[in-house]
Amino acid sequence: MPEDKERPSITVPVNDLDDVDDLPETSDQLAHELATIQQSAKKIAIIGSRNLPITHQQIIETLTYALVVQGNSIITSGGSSGTNAAAIRGAMKANPQSLKVILPQTIGQQPSDVQDQLIGIPNITEHADRAMMTLADASRICNREIIDDCQQMICFLSHTSGTLHKAVAYAEESHKVVTVFYLD
16 A cells, blocks of 8 residues: 655645635625626616727617617717717617617717707706816716716727726726726
8 A cells, every 4th residue: 555645735825815805705706796687677877988990989879779679778978979879870770768868968068969969868967067177087087987878888898998998997996887888
């Protein structure tokens, strides 16, 4: 019979591990995210780049349409082209009542083609208090407002989209279910 050899022991440093107190929060987060994913109807934010080829816009429009048909509500911002415009078209085809558009500023500050696209949308939030801000600053605040109002976020962006990367990070910090599609 072979001799019993003593097995080497492995020492695991515990100083670098998170406190045990953090575990319930992490498991609560995971449970919350799982419950959100399993819900039949969610508030889903769709944000992303304005500069998209028509094929990407068609995919976003189709995805948004399907999400609304499944009973979800869509939250997005205004936009004459790109992600927001495609999301608006898809939601409006499926059920206009399931669409909420949050503008970074006022309807009057939007280009005429955006104003035209907003006609018939029953749920628009505009912000006259941001009228004097740059569009970039107002858009950053608008993205946060959209994220705060949703349970899940879908973002379409390129690797160089600084503002959208910040929005994704904010959504993750806010414990939203986040799906990111890189378009480059």
